[in-house]
Amino acid sequence: MSSKQFDVVVIGGGPGGYIAAIRAAQLGFNTACIDEWKNAAGGPAPGGTCTNVGCIPSKALLQSSEHFDHAAHHFGDHGISLADLKIDVAKMVGRKDAVVKQNNDGILYLFKKNKVSFFHGRGSFVAAKDGGYEVAVAGAANETLVAKQVIVATGSSARALPGAPFDEEHILSNDGALRIPSVPQKLGVIGSGVIGLEMGSVWRRLGAQVTILEAMPAFLGAADEAVAKEAAKVFKKQGLDIQLGVKISGVEKTADGVTVKYADAKGAEQVLACDRLIVSIGRVPNTTGLNAEAVGLKLDERGAIVVDAECRTNLPGVWAVGDVVRGPMLAHKAEEEGVAVAERIAGQHGHVNFDTIPWVIYTSPEIAWVGKTEQQLKAEGRAYKAGQFPFLANGRARALGDTTGFVKMLADAQTDEILGVHIIGPFASELIAEAVVAMEFKASSEDIARICHAHPSLSEATKEAALAVDKRTLNF
Secondary structure (H helix, E strand, O other): OOOEEEEEEEEOOOHHHHHHHHHHHHOOOOEEEEEOOEOOOOOEOOOHHHHHHOHHHHHHHHHHHHHHHHHHHOHHHHOOOOOOOOOOHHHHHHHHHHHHHHHHHHHHHHHHHOOOEEEEEEEEEEEEEOOEEEEEEEEOOOEEEEEEEEEEOOOEEEOOEOOEOOOOOOEEOHHHHOOOOOOOOEEEEEOOOHHHHHHHHHHHHOOOEEEEEOOOOOOOOOOOHHHHHHHHHHHHHHOOEEEOOOEEEEEEEOOOOEEEEEEOOOOOEEEEEEOEEEEOOOEEEOOOOOOHHHOOOOEOOOOOEOOOOOOEOOOOOEEEOHHHOOOOOOHHHHHHHHHHHHHHHOOOOOOOOHHHOOEEEOOOOEEEEEEOOHHHHHHHOOOEEEEEEEHHHOHHHHHHOOOOOEEEEEEEOOOOEEEEEEEEEOOHHHHHHHHHHHHHOOOEHHHHHHOOOOOOOOOHHHHHHHHHHOOOOOOO
16 A cells, blocks of 8 residues: 655644644645545544534533523513513524535635645554654554654643543543433533533523532632632522532432532532433543554653753654643643644744643633733742723623722732733623733833723723723723
């Protein structure tokens, strides 16, 4: 069987992989991308976890459930009345699937437009060959590719609880959580991270009684403490039962669903009986089946590929990006690394700044942040100034009918350089971009304060937070 020759082969078609392949092709390399995701019909579904069972479908369900929640609880404030409000879960899930397919097809179109050769199947190393590497494609037709440069972007998978494997019917990963066919009466969630909170919010809005069990003693420990406290207060008011400091002792499937045995924060034994259980306790790098040992590719104790600051592995010409390497498991981080690696292969200077990667949780209210938290600055002993402004005092937020939360800004006490921005409130996912740009250009809080923001707009809260850093306000 003859081998097909390429300059660059990308293993994995998620955000890191497909972006890397497209950028490499744009830079003049003969490029191939291998991806094994399948749609319901067995056809190709590039986009990885993000497009198929992560970012995109979860946002689709969050949007649908938010519409339902607004209709049930907020339309009356606008003089809009509805009779016999109901949710068609099958149609909601069908819309989510259509959104996913549009994204899958969009990636295939971009491959064609940029002359990226796409191979549908599982990619794995075979051997080093002629200063490059042989990569096998196991699919409908088995093929072998050869390339001087290989980019591994195989992503990650949901971590299961020991002794409680996912069946995606009663014990669910993010995949099964996106395919629940009807609103469960009682939904259990283990883990209060991004996936747990977002999926818990979806089904809570639609009428499920949701209990979230979290092992850590603090809620949203990665977020700024002020934001975490506000979020906990709001989520509790919404009806999410969040229990912290728990220790799971057993998970058992029953005729009626799932039973979780655990000790609460005080050590008392408790039992949670639920119809379905979402397990969201982190993710593990996808390196099983990559055949890394065939070429001597170095992995760490977690199974992640070991890379340097520029995503180079221990092998010449082999790179790795995204969830399969160190750093935050975020789609946009993977994209930035994918572009950077393609540019480095071309002899350019790819850029990824971990200090300005934004984090977003798409709950209601949304939560977003970039840079240092106040507790991190205190731990470092760094002198800082803080400014905070509530959406309650923002005219656009009042008009929207959502005045929950605030914008908080942290700046260096001497230089006024922005060190961190933390937002909880409406459209935080969009508002955080201004802070990312500002921090990337080493802006001061005064720079933000002096920029003209449209009125009325939610972004005025960012300007007000910047003004508050120096204890002054325009008080819109």
